[in-house]
Structure formats: structure tokens, C-alpha cells
Amino acid sequence: MKSKPNPAGLDAWDLRILSEIQSDGRISKSELAKRVHLSASACSDRLRALEAGGIIEGFYARLSPALIGGMIFVMVEVVLDRHRLEDQRHFEVAIQDFPEILDCWAIGGRIDYLMRVATLSMATYQDFMEGLLQAGLGIDQYYSLVVTKPVKSNAPIPLSSLRQR
Structure with a gap:
């Protein structure tokens, strides 16, 4: 596979660090330094720089939906009724207030947005969607696709394809 350009200017050390923390976000700094073959201080400095530069957006715990209540x-x-910039901005700002919406992506093509919604049952999902339609977000149409089982999720970003500088 051919390498792609690396617009962030990440070097081989940065990519090794990012690869390791994507696999194990709870790794200690000393263990991380060992795995990437850097001194603890150099590794820590690079980690801080990656966080300060916004490359690392945060650290999260991945929960088991089946074990916390069968979500x-x-x-x-989602298709909006109008496609003006202010309508899109209104929708994007308003959905931030709905914790049931875990992810939302603006999409090019036949739909405007794709959202991932968590709910306890189809009845609570239907109530949620009815409330969303009543909230004045400019939703014209929506199509629901129920996830029957996760096949692959939260996969690490494939850093190995980036060309190091």
C-alpha cells in the first residue's frame, strides 16, 4: 500500500506514540516510552505537544452497552427541509443538547446528516424522534436503521499509511 502525505507533519516517533495510545489509552507514560523506544522525558514532552496541538482530543472509557442496560x-x-447555511448551523448547534445523539456527521449526497442515537427501546426511540421533530430543527425526513450487532467499532485510525517527514 502506498503511503499518503502527512499534512500534520507527524514524525515516526509521533506516529508510534499515537498508535500505542490508540490501542491502550491507559498505558503509563513509562511503559509508553519503553514501547516506542524513547526516554520517559522525551516521550512525555511529545505526548504533551500532541495534546496541546489538538492531535489527541481526549481519553475515554469504552463501555459495554450490553452490560450497562442493553442499549x-x-x-x-436526516434530510433538512432547507439547505441554507443558517439552517444547517441551527441544526448542528441544536443537536448538541440531546445526549441521546452520540455522533452526528454532515454527509454529502442524498442525505444531509447521519446520526448515531442510543436508546433503551424502540418505544423510547420513537418518543425521542417525535420530540426531535417538534423541536423545530428543520428536519424534513428521517430514516432509521437499527443496529442489530456491532461488527467493528472504535477502530484506531490507520496511522501506518501516513508518510513520515
Whole structure:
């Protein structure tokens, strides 16, 4: 596979660090330094720089939906009734207030947005969507796709394809 350009200017050390923390976000700094073959201080400095530069956005715990209450996930395709910039901005700002919406992506093509929604049941999902339609967000149409089982999720970004500078 051919390497792609690296617009962030990350070098081989940075890519090794990022690869390791994507696999194990709880790794100690000393263990990380060992794995990437850097001194603890050099590794720590690079880690701080990656965080300060916004490359590392945060560290999170991945929870098991089945063990915390059997959540249902629904992918929702959303089409807005108007496509003016202010309508899009209004929608994007307003959905931040709905914790049920875990992810939302603006999409090019036949739909405007794709959302991942968490809910306890189809009845609570339907109530949620009815509330969303009543909230005046400019939703013209929506299509629901129920996730029957996760096949692959939260995969690490494939850093190995980036060309190091």
C-alpha cells in the first residue's frame, strides 16, 4: 500500500506514540516510552505537544452497552427541509443538547446528516424522534436503521499509511 502525505507533519516517533495510545489509552507514560523506544522525558514532552496541538482530543472509557442496560443503537439519516447555511448551523448547534445523539456527521449526497442515537427501546426511540421533530430543527425526513450487532467499532485510525517527514 502506498503511503499518503502527512499534512500534520507527524514524525515516526509521533506516529508510534499515537498508535500505542490508540490501542491502550491507559498505558503509563513509562511503559509508553519503553514501547516506542524513547526516554520517559522525551516521550512525555511529545505526548504533551500532541495534546496541546489538538492531535489527541481526549481519553475515554469504552463501555459495554450490553452490560450497562442493553442499549439499542439506531443510525438515523436526516434530510433538512432547507439547505441554507443558517439552517444547517441551527441544526448542528441544536443537536448538541440531546445526549441521546452520540455522533452526528454532515454527509454529502442524498442525505444531509447521519446520526448515531442510543436508546433503551424502540418505544423510547420513537418518543425521542417525535420530540426531535417538534423541536423545530428543520428536519424534513428521517430514516432509521437499527443496529442489530456491532461488527467493528472504535477502530484506531490507520496511522501506518501516513508518510513520515
